[in-house]
Every structure is written in C-alpha cells, then in structure tokens.
Amino acid sequence: MEDILLLAPEIILAVTALVVLVAGLYLKTEHKVALGFISVAGIIMAIALTMSIMLAKTSASMFYDTMVIDPLSQVFKLVFLSVALLVSIASVKYVSEDRNTEEFFALLLLAIIGMMVVSSSNDLITLFLGFELAGLATYALVGFEKKNIKVLEASMKYFIIGAVSSAFLLFGMSYVYGMTGTTNIPGIAANAHLLVDNPIGIVAIVMLIAGFGYKMSLVPFHMWAPDTYQGAPSVISALLAGASKKMGFIAAFKVIIVALIALNAEWQTIFAVLAVITMTLGNVVALSQDSVKRMLAYSSVAQAGYISMAFVVLTPTALAGGILYILSHAFMKAGAFIAVAIVGFMILVGNKDARDTDHIDNFRGLSKRMPITAFALMVFLLALAGIPATAGFVSKFVLFSSTIEAGLVWLAVIAILNSAISLFYYARVIKYMYFMPTEGGRITEPAPYAIAMILALVAVLVIGIWPEPFIYWASEAANVLLI
Amino acid sequence: MIGLEHYLILSAIIFSIGLYGLMTLNNGIRLMMCIELMLNAAIINLVAFSAYSHDITGQVFALFVIALAAAEAAIGLAIMLAIYRIRDDIELNEINILRW
Numbered sequence: 365m366e367d368i369l370l371l372a373p374e375i376i377l378a379v380t381a382l383v384v385l386v387a388g389l390y391l392k393t394e395h396k397v398a399l400g401f402i403s404v405a406g407i408i409m410a411i412a413l414t415m416s417i418m419l420a421k422t423s424a425s426m427f428y429d430t431m432v433i434d435p436l437s438q439v440f441k442l443v444f445l446s447v448a449l450l451v452s453i454a455s456v457k458y459v460s461e462d463r464n465t466e467e468f469f470a471l472l473l474l475a476i477i478g479m480m481v482v483s484s485s486n487d488l489i490t491l492f493l494g495f496e497l498a499g500l501a502t503y504a505l506v507g508f509e510k511k512n513i514k515v516l517e518a519s520m521k522y523f524i525i526g527a528v529s530s531a532f533l534l535f536g537m538s539y540v541y542g543m544t545g546t547t548n549i550p551g552i553a554a555n556a557h558l559l560v561d562n563p564i565g566i567v568a569i570v571m572l573i574a575g576f577g578y579k580m581s582l583v584p585f586h587m588w589a590p591d592t593y594q595g596a597p598s599v600i601s602a603l604l605a606g607a608s609k610k611m612g613f614i615a616a617f618k619v620i621i622v623a624l625i626a627l628n629a630e631w632q633t634i635f636a637v638l639a640v641i642t643m644t645l646g647n648v649v650a651l652s653q654d655s656v657k658r659m660l661a662y663s664s665v666a667q668a669g670y671i672s673m674a675f676v677v678l679t680p681t682a683l684a685g686g687i688l689y690i691l692s693h694a695f696m697k698a699g700a701f702i703a704v705a706i707v708g709f710m711i712l713v714g715n716k717d718a719r720d721t722d723h724i725d726n727f728r729g730l731s732k733r734m735p736i737t738a739f740a741l742m743v744f745l746l747a748l749a750g751i752p753a754t755a756g757f758v759s760k761f762v763l764f765s766s767t768i769e770a771g772l773v774w775l776a777v778i779a780i781l782n783s784a785i786s787l788f789y790y791a792r793v794i795k796y797m798y799f800m801p802t803e804g805g806r807i808t809e810p811a812p813y814a815i816a817m818i819l820a821l822v823a824v825l826v827i828g829i830w831p832e833p834f835i836y837w838a839s840e841a842a843n844v845l846l847i
Numbered sequence: 848m849i850g851l852e853h854y855l856i857l858s859a860i861i862f863s864i865g866l867y868g869l870m871t872l873n874n875g876i877r878l879m880m881c882i883e884l885m886l887n888a889a890i891i892n893l894v895a896f897s898a899y900s901h902d903i904t905g906q907v908f909a910l911f912v913i914a915l916a917a918a919e920a921a922i923g924l925a926i927m928l929a930i931y932r933i934r935d936d937i938e939l940n941e942i943n944i945l946r947w
Contacts, residue, residue, distance in 0.1 A: 510929045531885035538892035591945040
C-alpha cells in the first residue's frame with residue numbers, strides 16, 4: 365500500500381486526464397475553459413506530492429523492482445511537471461475556442477505520465493512503455509490543428525522518425541535482453557561484460573544510442589527536430605523541447621551510463637564526437653534561420669550537445685551539471701517558445717489568415733508593442749546564451765568547469781566557442797525587438813500566456829541568482845547514477 | 848534442428864527489409880507497414896530469446912509491444928488520414944513546406 369502512495373502524482377494525473385476527457389463530453393465549447401483549470405489544478409497537486417516525496421529523500425523500489433523512487437527520478441519528474449504546468453497554463457488561451465479542448469489536455473497529461481514513468485523506470489519494459497506513451501501522446505498533440513497542412517507535416521515527420529527510432533530502440537533492447545538474460549537495469553549493469561564481449565552487444569548499444577539520440581535530438585538523429593518544432597503549435601514545441609527531449613536524457617542516463625561505466629573509454633570518445641558535432645552543427649545552422657521557432661529548434665539541438673558532454677566526462681560534478689542544465693534548459697526553452705506563441709497568437713488575432721507568424725520580421729520593434737513579452741524573451745535568449753545572473757550561466761559554469769577539472773580542456777574550449785557563436789543569433793532577435801522601428805500600437809498580452817511566461821521568467825532568474833538548492837538536488841540526483 | 852541463430856537471422860532480415868523499405872518508399876501506408884515489420888522483427892527476437900533461455904520476461908515484453916504497435920498504427924493512420932483529407936494523396940515526398 366505504501367508503494368501505491370509513492371506513485372500518487374502519476375495516479376492523480378491519470379485521474380485528472382480521465383476526468384477532463386469525460387467532462388468535455390458534457391460541456392459546451394464556451395465552457396470548456398474550465399477543463400484547462402482542472403488540469404492545471406491536477407498538475408499543481410502532482411507537483412506538491414512529488415516535491416514532498418523528494419524532500420523526504422524517499423528511496424524505494426516497487427512492482428517487482430520495475431519502478432524506483434529516488435532523488436534522480438523525482439528531480440526529473442519535477443522538470444516534466446513544471447514544463448507541463450507552464451504549457452497547460454498557456455494552453456488555456458491557445459485552445460480556448462477549440463471544440464477539442466478535452467482531448468488536448470488529456471493528451472498533454474498522458475504525455476507527462478509517460479515521461480514520469482520513464483524517469484521512475486528500473487526495467488527496460490517500463491522504460492519502453494513510458495517512452496511510447498509519451499511518444500504517442502505527443503504525435504497526436506503536434507498534429508492538433510488538423511486543418512493546417514504545415515502542422516500535419518510536422519506531425520507526420522515526427523511520427524515516422526519517432527516510430528522508426530522506437531523500432532531501433534526495441535531491437536536494441538531485445539538483443540540486450542538476449543545477451544544478459546534480464547530486462548532489469550541493475551541486472552543488466554551486473555552482466556554488462558556479456559554485452560561488451562559480444563559483437564551483437566555492440567550492435568545493441570549502438571541501436572540504443574540511436575533510439576535515445578533521436579529523442580535527445582543529437583546530430584545525426586536530429587533531422588526531425590527543426591521541422592517538428594517549427595511546424596507544431598508553439599505551446600507544443602515548448603512541451604517537446606522542455607520535457608520530451610529531457611525524457612531522452614533520463615532514459616540515456618539510466619541505460620547508457622550504467623553500461624558505459626562497465627565499458628571502457630572508447631565509448632566516451634564516441635559521445636565526445638557526437639557532442640561536438642551536435643553543438644557545432646546546431647549553432648552554425650541556427651545562424652542562418654529567419655524563422656524564430658526554427659532558430660530556437662536548432663539552438664535546442666546545440667544545447668543537447670552541451671548536455672551530452674556529461675556522458676563524456678562522467679564525474680559526479682559533470683552529471684550534476686548536466687542535470688542542472690536540463691532543469692534550466694527546460695525553463696529557458698519552454699519560456700522562449702511560449703513568448704513566441706504569444707507573438708503568433710496576437711498576429712493571428714489581428715489577421716486570421718496570417719502565415720509564418722514566427723518569422724523574425726514579426727519581432728520588429730516588439731519592445732514598443734509588447735514590452736513584457738519582449739523583455740521576457742530577451743531574458744530567455746540571454747539565458748540560453750549563458751549570460752550571468754540567469755539559469756543558463758550557472759548550469760554552463762558547473763558543466764564546463766567540471767569538464768576542465770576532468771582534464772578535457774579541448775572539449776570545454778569547443779563548447780565555450782560554441783556559446784560565443786550562439787550569442788550572435790540570440791542577439792539578432794534582441795536587435796530586432798529593441799532597435800528596429802515598428803508600426804502598430806501597444807497590445808496587451810492575454811493573461812494565461814502572460815502568467816506562464818512570467819513563471820518561466822521567475823524560474824530562470826531564481827536559478828540564476830540563488831542556485832545552491834538546485835545544485836544540491838542535481839548532485840543528489842547525480843549520486844544515484846554513479847553508485 | 849532449428850536453433851536460436853535461425854530466429855535471429857530471420858529477425859535481422861525482416862528488420863533490414865523494413866529499413867530498406869523506409870528509405871526507398873514514399874507512400875505513407877507503405878512506410879507504416881515497414882515500421883510494423885521492424886517492430887515485429889524485434890518481437891521475434893524477444894520471443895526467441897525467451898524460449899531458448901526458459902525465461903518468461905521476453906514473452907511479457909512481446910505482449911506489451913504488440914499492443915503498443917497497434918496503438919502506434921492507430922495514431923499513424925489518423926495522421927495519414929488528416930493529410931489525405933487536405934491533399935488527396937499521401938505521397939510524403941511532396942510534403943515539403945518545412946525545410947532548412
């Protein structure tokens with residue numbers, strides 16, 4: 365019975381999803397705004413419960429050792445839940461006049477449950493199930509505007525590449541099961557030498573890296589990410605970049621680090637190459653983008669490169685830095701996409717047939733028309749570039765300094781050079797917003813969007829100014845991995 | 848006598864057929880059939896390993912995957928149907944608004 369209580373956050377979310385889905389059948393479209401409030405309430409309850417479990421430092425394993433509760437899983441659950449909170453607050457406005465509101469919120473909650481199951485999983489079966497639950501729900505969410513061919517194209521690309529990568533993942537898992545005789549992750553770690561001594565084991569690990577790399581959008585598995593982030597509704601891009609991508613990281617942390625520690629240094633070289641290619645390609649291609657969402661998508665690819673430096677260094681500080689980076693990236697990127705969503709929404713209010721609402725020309729003189737949005741977007745972009753007093757600086761600092769401590773100076777130098785490149789395209793958007801003339805008067809942002817954006821802004825600044833508790837919990841989480 | 852390796856070779860061949868089809872075809876439905884082939888190859892692996900090592904876990908995993916593959920097909924068909932309603936075909940190569 366005690367076990368069930370530890371899963372209370374997931375259960376609450378599942379119940380909320382079902383309540384929202386059923387209640388939507390009986391409500392008129394104009395009353396469906398209440399569904400958004402119900403799901404926000406459910407997510408807040410889940411956050412409170414997850415936090416109380418985390419602060420009590422509970423460690424437990426349940427359901428025949430297929431799920432575990434530890435600081436690592438709780439920290440990641442909080443990341444997913446916070447992104448879900450921001451996205452669902454913003455979506456109250458986005459889906460307010462849609463007659464499919466209930467499906468939107470139910471799918472959103474189910475996606476988050478899938479991610480939480482992944483972060484708790486201790487067995488390949490639960491891990492794969494959570495992965496797919498989150499995947500299936502987000503395929504449908506990306507294609508939510510089903511009359512818009514651009515959205516459908518994004519959804520179709522995401523679905524095809526996602527399904528192929530889960531086939532790769534499953535094929536790799538089947539070999540891992542065959543070689544080690546178990547699907548339990550600690551059991552695999554104990555038998556990791558069986559994987560290394562066998563050519564099939566190597567194939568299996570490569571397939572696992574491909575399967576997880578797709579969710580993490582590491583180059584060369586990133587091709588879906590720019591298309592999907594650009595085409596999807598902006599609030600869903602926030603969910604994908606803020607939460608879904610982090611699911612790839614927690615899964616890779618759980619499976620690959622366990623195997624990597626048992627293996628030798630050669631795999632670290634592979635991850636070093638992947639990290640360098642990912643951050644360089646992401647940053648260089650982002651330079652030439654005219655669509656702000658696509659620019660953010662490439663910057664998200666680049667950030668995945670920074671985070672995967674944690675796989676190369678593999679010291680406790682580096683892993684803590686990676687986890688801290690994941691936490692701050694979730695707020696920075698989700699906030700930036702929500703700010704872009706506001707701009708897009710306001711343009712569509714003015715002109716229903718407007719296309720390419722995320723084109724950089726639409727950000728000209730934004731500081732005059734929407735000062736709050738412009739300021740928040742500026743902070744998010746500066747945080748992504750790693751300017752001090754923001755979350756981006758703290759996490760980059762911890763991650764890069766741990767890389768230098770571990771003697772990988774060349775890797776840190778490449779990462780710092782990349783951050784310098786990235787400042788260029790972030791500054792370009794800021795230049796458009798603050799130093800370009802504009803036409804049109806002052807516009808007030810819709811309240812739900814503004815609340816979500818300001819919450820993200822506060823989180824980014826709090827992590828930047830008072831990072832100690834976040835660093836503490838990130839190191840607690842990292843310790844779980846390295847025992 | 849049919850050994851474990853026969854099953855593994857069979858599943859590797861099926862997986863490769865699926866992967867080859869994915870790279871060469873551009874009809875949405877055919878792509879989904881290729882994905883299904885790849886998933887089923889993995890299921891053959893799981894069941895073969897499970898049978899030859901007398902461990903039931905692999906078969907449990909296979910059952911879950913069969914259900915997931917069905918759900919995935921449902922979502923995929925829904926997306927293809929939505930595209931078909933707008934464009935009247937599902938030749939995916941011609942859907943290229945989003946690039947670079």
